[in-house]
Amino acid sequence: MADPLSLPEPCFDYEACLTACAQGDHQALRALYTQESARLLxxxxxxxxxxxxxxxIVHDAFIRIWTKAASFDPALGTARGWIFSVTRHLALNFMRNNARLVPINQDHEDASHTPSGFDLHGHSGRIYDCLEQLQPARRDCLLHAYVDGYSHGQIAEKLGTPLGTVKAWIKRSLAALRECMG
Structure with a gap:
């Protein structure tokens, strides 16, 4: 079976589409999507x-292609190869970053979360006492990261908080938990 990247595409100018995307041309992105979305999928x-x-992953890849089109360098490879590389790297990174996640069944999720966040009352143990001492937003960041398995970016989006703030809250909250558990 032939490598899809080695097949010639004489009628489609990938490099021109990336250049147009870098200049904000939505039609160019649409053309790229029409041309390659099935193969990228x-x-x-x-x-x-x-x-x-x-x-x-393909959706995220097209967002990345749109936002990073200006970074394409034809001296490093073909435009089509770059598009496939973006998608492949996103897929591999997603799999690597989420390999440690354990799915939570819906019954557990419904029982452990209130509409406003997490219910820590009714649990005994020192960790729960320490978690209760954290500010609610910081505690929710930790629980979303370590219970729900959300990435920092997903937490920032869910809470409507800047990514850097979420990262700082998690780092400081972990330090506070270590100290409390000490």
Whole structure:
């Protein structure tokens, strides 16, 4: 089977589309999507092993292609190769970053969360006492990261808080927990 990147595409100018994307041309992005989304979905599906996840990865890849089109350097490879590389790297990074996650069943999730966040009352133990001492937003950041398995970016989006703030809160909250548990 031939490598999809080695197949000639004489009618489509990938480099011109990336240049146009870098200049804010939405039609160029649409053309790239029409031209390659099915093949990129195949790449993401092979890596992720899940169609819905692969669709999310391709969506994120096109956002990255749109926002980073100006960084494409033809001296380093073809524009089509760069597009496939963006998708492949996102898929691999997602799989690597989420390999440690354990799915939580819906019953557990519904029982442990209140509409406003996490319910820590009713649990005994020192860790829960220490978590209660944290400010609610910081505690929620920790729990989203270590219970729900959210990335820092997902937490920032969920809470409507800047990414740097979320990272700082998690770092400081972990230090506070260490001290409290000491």
């Amino acid at each position: 195949g790449v993401a599906r092979r890596i992720a092993g899940d169609n819905a996840l692969a669709e999310d």
